[in-house]
Amino acid sequence: MILKLFYLSSGLFMGWSLGANDAANIFGTAVGTKMVRFTTAAIISGVFILLGALLSGAGTTGTLGALGAIKALPGAFIVSLTAALTIMSMTKAGLPVSTSQAIVGSILGWNFFAGATTDYTVLYRIAGAWLFTPILAALFSVGLYFLFKAILENIKIHLFSLDWIIKLSLILAGAFGAYSLGMNNIANVVGVFMSVSPFVDIQVGDYFVLSSLQQLLFFGGASIAIGVITYSKNVMMTIGSGIYRLSPVTALIVVLSSSLVLFLFASENLQAGLIALGLPAIPLVPVSQSQGVVGAISGIGIAKGGGNINTRLLGKIVVGWLLTPLCAGILSYISLFIMQNVFLQKVFI
């Protein structure tokens, strides 16, 4: 069991780093501009990420499971670890890297190594979702920008009352953002362990069974929440006063837009609703929140007249799209080879 938990540790590390970095996208401006205290932000993020992961995290997790059904724990360990290492090195290089792209690259590396068939329909669906993430976030932020502008230009409200409303809205949007992050990105943390979960179903009372997937989602969600609480403060402060210096209202628009995108790509209920109405379903795919944020900020730039679009940053995203899965895939392939031939562990069955 201890060995099994050790193999799970790479996923938990991934969750921890995701929490440390991505919570800043949700509460960075609010905390950086002192609208919301860090403790409040950390508690709300932690609780809602966990709730999102537990209640609605199964959809995107299933998609990653479908891309590569890793049936050996050491293999899952390597896939998760190499994705995490890729994120670390790409972050150091200053690229707005996505955990989703890293984990997909690592899974593809495993597929090649194990000779498993890659489901290209799933892969195209995932790649399409990545492409649409910043675009959709930009569209949402343009719409929200004009909506907020129209409201603020036509209401007569005291500055302090408006400030209070914005503060409350930032908290609510942050809770929604944390929930969306949990439900969408939990797949990156535990998706590869779905077929090899070290847990067994636990019967709680007469009616309730805590399934091994739910336990996996809980640990994954908890690792993200711990990442938020233990390490996200500095990142939040950097975002609040650094490159993404936004006003509280624009921060609210950015959080809402990027969170809506994550929600769209993770909600099973929404997908079922669209199918029931005979409309095309939105695929359940883990997407990058950071790239959603960049898209949303660009959207505001467009809405303001296009002068503020950071084309260099957008270029970096495109490079990240190509480089992240490629690097993660190659690293995963090499690491699987070492794990199999040096440490003599079965990385696929």
Add this chain to the structure above:
Amino acid sequence: MKNIIQNKSKDLQNEIDNYLKCITDSSLLFFEGAREAYRGDYDDAENRYRDISELERRADEHLKAIQYKLYAYNIAPDSRADIFELLDGLDDIVDRAKKNIFQICVEKPVIPDCMKDDFIAITAASVDAVDILIQGVRSFFEDVNSLEGYIKNVYLYEKKADALEEKIKRSIFQSTVVEELARKFQLRYYVEKIAMLSDLAENLAKKMLMYKIKRII
């Protein structure tokens, strides 16, 4: 968390309202006091000076309370530095009004009859600029979209005060009504100090416009 859910801004709003009332009252008292002094009623002007001093003391207390509440209640953190700078700038207006009336009461300048109307007019223009500025400050807090109208009016009164300042200075130095150079300098000094009130109002109006731009999303 409690700080966020509970809206404590009402308390601060009342504090700012009381502070603005002190500024408006002191500028109106300054006008009354100056007019009385021009007429030679220095006892009444002295009373106005004492009233303005009391208002200045109260304004200082309100300003300290505003600063404390802005930070302690964590209200409008992104614009509180601007808010405080604006309100602190208004305090300079009360100080100027108090100093002006004090100097008039102490030095008792003799204003020639032919210039009295112009002295009253420049005082009125300066006080009007301050009065409109205070209305603009209220609008900055309560209805920022109508702020620009007030700012334009402050500029208008400041220009009027400037024109009167120039006219009075020319009268002082070009006419023979005031003969001694020392008296000429003394009168010029008062004219400049009275016009300074409208200059202070104009500077704050400019700053307020910048603060408004910063608040646009």
